[in-house]
Amino acid sequence: MKHGSWALYSRLLRYVRPYWKAFALAILGMILYASSQAWVTQAMQRMVDGIQHPSDSFRFVMPLIFVAIFILRGVGTFLSSYFMDYVGGKVVYALRVNVFDNMIRLPSSFFDQNSLGHLLSHMTYQAERVTGAATDALTISVREGMTVIFLMGLMFYNNWRLTLVFLCITPIIGVVVAYAGKRVRRLSHRIQNAVGNVTHVASEALSGNRVVRTHSSEDYELARFRKASENTRRQNLKESKTTAIASPLIQTLVALALSFMVWLALTPGVMGYITPGEFISFILAAAMLIKPVKSLTEINGKIQKGLAACESIFAVIDAPKERDDGTYAPEQIEGDVVFDNVSLRYSPDDKAVLKHVSFEVKAGEMVALVGRSGSGKTSLVNLLPRFYPLTEGRILLDGHDVNEYSLKALRSQISLVSQQVTLFNVSIANNIAYGDISPSRERVIEAAKAAYADEFIERLSDGYDTVIGDNGITLSGGQRQRIAIARAIYRNSRVLILDEATSALDTESERYIQNALEGVRQSRTTLVIAHRLSTIENADRIAVFDQGELVEMGTHAELLAKDGNYAALHRVQFSEDSTGE
Template sequence: MDQTSSWALYRRLLTYVKPLWKGFALSLLGYAIYAASSTWIADMMRRLVDGIQNPSSDFRYLLPLFIIGMFALRGVGTFLGTYCMDYVARKVVHELRVDVFRNMLKLPGRFFDQHSSGHLLSRVTYHVEQVTGAATKALTVIMQEGLFVIGLTSYLLWTNWRLTLVFLAITPLIGLVVNFAGRRFRRLSRRIQRSVGEVTHVASEVLTGYRVVRTHGAEEHEYQRFRAVSEYNRQQSMKEALTRAVSAPVIQTLVAVALAFLVWLAMAPGLIREMTPGQFVAFITAAAMMAKPVKSLSEINGMIQKGLAAAQELFDILDRPKESDQGSYDPGRVQGRVRFEHVGFRYEEDGQQVLEDIDFDVEPGEMIALVGRSGSGKSTLINLLPRFYHPSEGRLLLDGVPVEDYSLAALRRQLSLVNQQVTLFNASIADNIAYGIDHPDREAIVAAAKAAYADEFISRLPQGYDTLIGDNGLMLSGGQRQRLAIARAIFRDAPILILDEATSALDTESERFIQKALETVCQERTTFVIAHRLSTIEKADRIMVLDHGRLIESGTHRELLALDGAYAALHRIQFNEERVEA
């Protein structure tokens, strides 16, 4: 990335600082006090040498007071600058982190299809911390040491401007070293950030699926996979450390060479005659003091480049187009009439056709079952309803209004969804059932749980509905988790209910309870059921059979069996399998 884009990134970061200008101004004042008082150390040497040569009674008392005042001011300036800058920087990082997370929540479904959760997680954790480095320590050093360098340079120019210009002649060489190191830091930082995403991704996969890993005896395989991505991260980090370790001493050596040349020049008889011994000592002291802040400024370049590389990826998320929400129609509660009008869908414009010419109507209160082999397009078809995806061809209407005309909030308020993969949160059972509601009605929660036949096992838990269920409900069985998800859908009380393999994780007894519950819940609701076990959908008003993205059969259970087509073939296969298992 070139310097222009680096400045553009920093300017954008500074937009987060603008509302905090008072704290920033106090910090700047503090660092100005620090720089001024630190520069007086050189002037103190002038006073000390000149005072020794021309002693006086006033000098004996004034110089100690001068020293105390100088260091007291330096302490006040350091505190004011550091604390206020940390306040501003942490506030900036907080706002940036929540902005990134908020934007992630509004990105379209395809973004999450294309990015692993591990990589996204690293952006709101590791990447933001890298920006923290650039916004806290880096900015603190730049302000503190930068003003100190300005103060020392001003003092040198005031003392002897000719010698100062000689000393500053080394600046372009230092600039070249810093520029080279900076570009290398940026390149390596991008690699390190990607590798951290890989480390997080692999660790997240393995820790989440540890049962599968152990069942297949793949511990060694996963260990080697994790070791490989971690080793790549280590290698890139060492390259970064090498760059930092080489650049700092090179810059220090250049400063030392300039200082040595300066001393040699300053001791020329002609120059010494123009300066008092105190001025000469003060000049050399100020020049020598320049080495530390220059070293600090050169070392901080790596942290700045890491922060800018991280900021670039964070801003990439912030700049991505949000989920399309151009509709404004909000009817309150819909009747539940759904129309698929010659709908086609591709994940990519030039990709494979996933759905092709899907055309059917659903009346309010109907139960529609979608069946077919894996990959036939059932879940994709259902995902068009809440606008997780948009049709590539045709259109989808709800109560006669295209779904694109609805606001997203209004559209999704009409839907209750129970996915094949149940998602629960590390909160209480009551909070999971009433998810998204700040102050839910306790009686409604209990009623929803009873309707889903979940109250029985909830009441046996230590704290009942207030029991924390762990990460994704790890304290519950698969059937219990599924019943909680169904209770959540019942509590939502939406006019359209979507059940995507909602009974897939239930045992026979639980499934029987759920089927009874669903018969009640589905009344006066438009219901879409995706089911693998055909025995669960025999009472559906219509069963639709999909194959390779096309709707090939439609009718009741009896009608499709009489048709003796694809549905009848699937039914025979399952019936024979169930009989063999029995």
């Protein structure tokens, strides 16, 4: 393997270090197994040479020797297989946990650039490939490698001349193995991407199954899935072809060398005198080499697959986490928020989505952000919990730059309810108290009542203990939204962000939520992104955005009187509502 491969494998083996005792037992088992192979050939030599002058003790001892050898082999097989599987399972577990642990701490930009299917494949398919390198490959590499060493040592001891003949094919075998390994490694990377595409296409189609069925797009999605699966099949077939060619080619080389040795050994005067037992022992040892050599050549493919998976997994583990240089961690804040000359580009090549935005939100104040889609409202509120880094300017929270806060302390002061509600396949109570290790049932109920969710929760079969399915599939859109708002209320943060939080509610539910928000916002700083202007008429102030710029700010009445952008938006919505559109 190339230097990079050794570096990867040595890093993988560092995960073995905590389980060195089990690993040592596995290695002991491999030594016992490998030595038993050599003992078999030695026993055959003694038996053949002893046949000419058999004795009672000889007839008694030889069967016991064979029984002892195979007991030794059985013990070795158990120790190597069980304890290596134990260590391998621990290694894969640690890798999966490390990948997941780092993945959930990566910046939002990472998830913007990677599909869900590819990310999931790191913890499923690629982790399984690492299992091949961490368990099967390591077991076979050590066990069969030591078998080769023992057998070659015995052959050299019996007849070093014949052994040198056999060793002449070693460089050729090395070239074949090296070429096959490089090709398998390259193909493994392609297969990982192909499997990620399969997972991505499947997850999109299954999660959006209602849209698929509504548009009668089953055949379209099936065609996408077939294309992705066919690409995976082709790459797997190329990998299999490489392995299938390399293995018999190496076996043929070994067989040719073995045949040549037999010819030399049977030629009078060529190799000198050897006893029948030595001849049988030598040929048997050489023949027994074929299986471990074959296994070693095949296992190189598994190692390369595992190392290719390791590269991808370690890339995620090594990916830089969200920057968290802040140390300020107050237990409680007032909630004053200042946006000071804030500008944002998601990447240097992108155009600015926010341009020099400046305004202040005082503690306990409710400020609404309105404007056409794509005007930068959501981008602005995403900067407050530091989901993205500022391009220019600063954001102050209680007079401190948000970068001075530790991420945990900063986000503990902020609750976010977005238009795209995320719920978990657990009980309603656990969804409302999400993240609380010791949730309070009383607080859960209070939060549900404040969000006007209690009235429908009580009607469910198991009430607050009802499991709601994947992302709350058993609930209506309005019910899901109210649970999300109850979760924000339960969190009891000083800053509340509502990003189109009432968009999925019917008129009656919207009125309930407006009443709830009136009570909630008294002790919280509230930023509301709203499309329906009727929901934010009572806001303390309204900030109007257009193409990333703050163009107007004032109360509902002041902005209507100004007859600017807000008044135009209001007229359009009033016109649509009055015509029923």
